[in-house]
Amino acid sequence: RKEVEQDPGPFNVPEGATVAFNCTYSNSASQSFFWYRQDCRKEPKLLMSVYSSGNEDGRFTAQLNRASQYISLLIRDSKLSDSATYLCVDGSNTGNQFYFGTGTSLTVIP
Amino acid sequence: SAVISQKPSRDICQRGTSLTIQCQVDSQVTMMFWYRQQPGQSLTLIATANQGSEATYESGFVIDKFPISRPNLTFSTLTVSNMSPEDSSIYLCSVTPGQSYEQYFGPGTRLTVT
Numbered sequence: 001r002k003e004v005e006q007d008p009g010p011f012n013v014p015e016g017a018t019v020a021f022n023c024t025y026s027n028s029a030s031q032s033f034f035w036y037r038q039d040c041r042k043e044p045k046l047l048m049s050v051y052s053s054g055n056e057d058g059r060f061t062a063q064l065n066r067a068s069q070y071i072s073l074l075i076r077d078s079k080l081s082d083s084a085t086y087l088c089v090d091g092s093n094t095g096n097q098f099y100f101g102t103g104t105s106l107t108v109i110p
Numbered sequence: 111s112a113v114i115s116q117k118p119s120r121d122i123c124q125r126g127t128s129l130t131i132q133c134q135v136d137s138q139v140t141m142m143f144w145y146r147q148q149p150g151q152s153l154t155l156i157a158t159a160n161q162g163s164e165a166t167y168e169s170g171f172v173i174d175k176f177p178i179s180r181p182n183l184t185f186s187t188l189t190v191s192n193m194s195p196e197d198s199s200i201y202l203c204s205v206t207p208g209q210s211y212e213q214y215f216g217p218g219t220r221l222t223v224t
Contacts, residue, residue, distance in 0.1 A: 045215070
């Protein structure tokens with residue numbers, strides 16, 4: 001079983017829409033989670049960190065459900081510039097080992 | 111966060127040769143990581159490199175194939191040895207600055223082996 005599983009998509013949504021990605025993890029002891037954004041042919045960039053139940057930053061909200069072992073990323077009022085691949089990461093309980101999901105592709109359409 | 115640079119940004123190499131990739135950070139960091147991202151895939155951790163100790167390799171990766179140096183707290187190298195076309199990939203270094211677990215990535219080295 002993979003440590004982190006994501007729906008690969010692709011998600012194609014119109015501008016202004018709300019879109020949500022889910023991600024499940026297998027290590028119940030993990031304490032830290034992250035969402036990264038990766039543009040084509042670029043390195044991953046940290047979008048949000050999730051250490052407790054959730055985190056919000058502008059149009060982006062991340063939620064953690066420990067009982068069901070999943071984290072989600074909600075993007076409101078989607079912009080064309082949000083088009084990218086979103087990587088879910090389980091930072092484990094040591095911080096030394098990151099487990100990356102395979103990524104979810106998002107395309108925001110004008 | 112941290113500013114991370116990698117050299118080279120890309121290279122095309124012949125089978126059987128070796129390439130050394132450099133990773134430079136603008137601040138001192140304890141832990142540096144080397145990842146591989148094959149086309150259309152997510153990131154796979156190769157090894158963790160701490161200054162003053164041997165690198166710790168993940169399952170499927172060995173020191174003879176991917177020797178790593180970590181001479182100080184701002185620099186590391188990864189060598190891809192005796193390359194084959196299967197080694198064609200993007201190689202990324204990352205660091206965890208400060209006390210958090212957040213990792214920040216370098217721009218990557220795009221390697222093509224012919």
